[in-house]
Amino acid sequence: MPVHDRRPPRGTEPLNARSPLGVRMVLSGLALVAGIVAAVVFGVLAAGGTSPVAGFWTAAAISAAVAVIAAIDLWVLRRRSRAP
Numbered sequence: 001m002p003v004h005d006r007r008p009p010r011g012t013e014p015l016n017a018r019s020p021l022g023v024r025m026v027l028s029g030l031a032l033v034a035g036i037v038a039a040v041v042f043g044v045l046a047a048g049g050t051s052p053v054a055g056f057w058t059a060a061a062i063s064a065a066v067a068v069i070a071a072i073d074l075w076v077l078r079r080r081s082r083a084p
Contacts, residue, residue: 042060
């Protein structure tokens with residue numbers, strides 16, 4: 001009994017397959033915008049001199065890191081979409 005089936009695939013998956021890169025690009029764009037806005041808001045709150053300043057600076061740093069990661073992901077996606 002053969003281990004691998006050598007019959008051609010059934011269905012139309014190769015003809016109708018969709019790439020998840022479009023959705024990933026939209027989500028990365030949203031994360032970029034949200035990360036920038038959050039970093040600015042938390043940075044302004046931290047600079048305002050309210051009591052939990054360290055918490056706001058930490059939140060601003062995490063938000064900025066999210067924005068940077070999203071920007072890198074968008075750059076990678078743009079390079080992949082132009083690749084032959």
